[in-house]
Amino acid sequence: MTNLTLKQLRYFEALARQGHFGRAADACAISQPALSMQIKELEETLGTELFERGPRQVRLTHFGEAFALRVRDILRAVDELGDLxxxxQHRLVGRLRIGVIPTIAPYLLPAIIGNLTRMHEGLEIHVRETLTSKLVQELADGRLDTAIVALPVSEPSLTEVALFSENFVLVRPGEDEGKPVPNREALREMRLLLLEEGHCFRDQALSFCNMHSALPRELLDGSSLSTLVQMVSAGIGVTLLPEMALGVETRSASVSVAHFQSVQPSRTIGMIWRKTSPLAKQFLQISDVVRQSADAMRDHRT
Amino acid sequence: MTNLTLKQLRYFEALARQGHFGRAADACAISQPALSMQIKELEETLGTELFERGPRQVRLTHFGEAFALRVRDILRAVDELGDLxxxxQHRLVGRLRIGVIPTIAPYLLPAIIGNLTRMHEGLEIHVRETLTSKLVQELADGRLDTAIVALPVSEPSLTEVALFSENFVLVRPGEDEGKPVPNREALREMRLLLLEEGHCFRDQALSFCNMHSALPRELLDGSSLSTLVQMVSAGIGVTLLPEMALGVETRSASVSVAHFQSVQPSRTIGMIWRKTSPLAKQFLQISDVVRQSADAMRDHRT
DNA sequence: ATTTGTCATAAGTCCACCTTATCGCGGCAA
DNA sequence: TTGCCGCGATAAGGTGGACTTATGACAAAT
Known part of the structure; x- marks a missing residue:
């Protein structure tokens, strides 16, 4: 025996409502025999009669009534699928698992989350803050939907879009205020405090100084940019900060901030996601939000 | 765009569960391209991607996950339809609306209801007690499922099956005990107490006496057999009772009961239902129950 | 008795769906 | 790199199911 179909249930519902084959067929935009056949087929499939066919009227059997109640629930649920x-379509819905590198998260996330939840009501945002390599791995595993990292990542399976660029600034102890800004060569002679191994920002800073990672002698590892700034404030050394961290980290610390003169060190922050992800359009939408948030922060700081 | 079908939902569920087109197709007992096409069609119908097709694996999108939850509910509900x-199939279920004439109801119903509820657990019995004409009308209107009345009813649209026959007995005041039993002609000279117009039992009694209904002079109307017996007990007249009523009505009344000698008046009690009713088989089942109940009563009384 | 209304049945057409065969593509090993 | 392999998408063709119109059957109404 054939399985039952939604079509049959729809026809059944129409006939139960109309109590008349002809009118029900009209309502379904089919011919009366087509409806008759489908109803008959449905009854055979169930092994029970659903309607009592009298010459005067077509009435539901008892079982038909019980059946109709459930059928209506089902049809409503199915229609809701379409609505869902x-x-x-245009609204991002459900859970968004976003990864962010630690040198971005504290400064950018508040604004991003605020804007996203405002624009996409009912969106549930999960944030994962860790190193780029782990983010990429979790992205590939499907444990993350997208991530905000420093470009380039150069993973062939990932799409990357640029969000913005930010310069690095030199942070020195407060008493160094006004001293000439060292160039890269001079910087190499100073005690440069950087994040521990694995942070991309560390690599970027080293790269700017033309140093290789195999020079641990002159480096002290700090666990966060905030810690680094505190250490600088204590006169232990100097460090670099991405512009975005300036507002938060240097507000209440006795440090002096200096921009480099000729060659501005910088990095590009971008968003990445699996090339296969069907949410690409939504991610582009989100990237706009992030871009705007970052711009707003920059404007507000200057 | 075509509507979505249960088949598509079933395929979708299999693919969501298996995460692999080939295995899901096997589970559905179809070829892999067939499943691919149906999934594609489903996604086009919805206007959204349900799966993220990576070279490594097939994963649900967020929307797909939400979708799957609802789909599983729907499929479960649909399967329950079949179970329902x-x-x-064989068990009478739900509501049974049964009509009974007043000269049967008080005596037969307790046993019937007891047996039916015992045999068909979960059966909800509604009883309607009124005159045959109204029962027939309500039956035709679909407000009753079946009725127990005196046969024949002779409605072409109704099926009738006999349940049992019962004789009428003469009920006289207690002091008439032992007096010769009058024949039909003698009965016509006595003060015969009968039910009001419309009761079939009244017509049956009159018919036995060869009287026509247009003889109100010698008749007094009582509202129930019980009332009639009380009036007889008070010496107002005599009446006829169906055998079935004997036990209940004459137990605590000072009346004498006499059986007629030669020609036993009687009536046939039967069950009726719409010829179009698909519950015919169940009604036959019920009629057996009723028959047994009546036999048990008769045996118990003698 | 004829007509009317209503549902079931018949016959034929067409499209949806399934099949097998093949392509395209990314991953993997020599 | 090159060929192989697994897997999903695409192509082409066949079959059955579902729809159509036309007609039958039956009861009710006139």
């Missing part, structure tokens, strides 16, 4: 799909 | 039908 339509609703999630 | 199968469960109500």
């Amino acid at each position: 799909a339509r609703a999630s | 039908a199968r469960a109500s």
Whole structure:
């Protein structure tokens, strides 16, 4: 025996409502025999009569009534599937698992989360803050949807879009205020405090100084940019900060901030996601939000 | 765009569960391209991607996950439809609206209801007690499922099956005990107490006496057999009772009961239902229950 | 008795769906 | 790199199911 179909249930519902084959067929935009056949097939599939066909009227049997109640629930649920799909066309819905590197997260996330939840009501945002390599791995595993990292990542399976660039600034103890800004060569002679191994920002800073990672002698590892700034404030050394961290980290510390003159060190921050992800359009939307958030922060700081 | 089908939802569920087109196709007992096409069609219908097709694995999108939850509910509900039908195959289920004439109801119903509820657990019995004409009308209107009345009813649209026959007995005041039993002609000279117009039992009694209904002079109307017996007990007249009523009505009344000698008046009690009713088989089942109940009563009384 | 209304059945057409065969592509090993 | 392999998408063709119109059957109404 054939399985039952949604079509049959729809026809059944129409006939139960109309109590008349002809009118029900009209309502379904089919011919009366087509409806008759489908109803008959449905009854055979169930092994029970659903309607009592009298010459005067077509009436539901008892079982038909019980059946109709459940069928209506089912049809409503099915129609809601369509609504659900339509609703999630333009609006990002459900859970968004976003990864962010530690040298970005504290400064950018508050604004991003605020804007996203405001624009996409009902969006549940999970944040993962860790190193780029782990983010990439978790992205590939499907444990993350997207991540905000420093470009380039150069993973062939990932799409990357640029969000913004930010310069690095030199942070020195407060008493160094006004001293000439060292160039890269001079910097190499100073005690440069950087994050521990694995942070991309560390590599970027080293790269700017033309140093290789195999020079641990002159480096002290700090666990966060905030810690580094505190150490600088204590006169232990100097460090580099991405511009975005300036507002938060140097506000209440006795340090002096200096911009480099000729060659501005910088990095590009971008968003990445699996090339296969069907949420690409939504991610582009989100990237706009992030870009705007970052711009707003920059404007507000200057 | 075509509507979505249960088949698509079933395929979708299999693919969501297996995460692999080939295995899901096997599970559905179809070829892999067939499943691919149906999934594609489903996604097009919804306007959204349900799966993220990576070279490594096939994963649900967020929307796909939300979708799967609802789909599973729907499929479960649909499968329950089949169970519901199968469960109500042989067992009478739901509501049974049964009509009974007043000269039967008080005596037969307790036993019937007891037996029916015992045999068909979960059966909800509604009883309607009124005159045959109204029962027939309500039956035709679909407000009753079946009725127990005196045959024949001779409605072409109704099926009738005999349940049992019962004789009428003469009920006289207690002091008439032992007096010769009058024949029909003698009965016509006595003060015969009968039910009001419309009761079939009244017509049956009159018919036995060869009287026509247009003889109100010698008749007094009582509202129930019980009332009639009380009036007889008070010496107001005599009446006829169906045998079935004997036990209940004459137990605590000072009346004498006499059986007629030669020509036993009687009536046939039967069950009726719409010819179009698909519950015919169940009604036959019920009629057996009723028959047994009546026999048990008769045996118990003698 | 004829007509009307209503549902079931018949016959034929067409499209949806399934099949097998093949392509395209990314991953993997020599 | 090059060829192989696994897997999903695509192509082409066949079959059955579902729809159509036309007609039958039956009861009710006139």
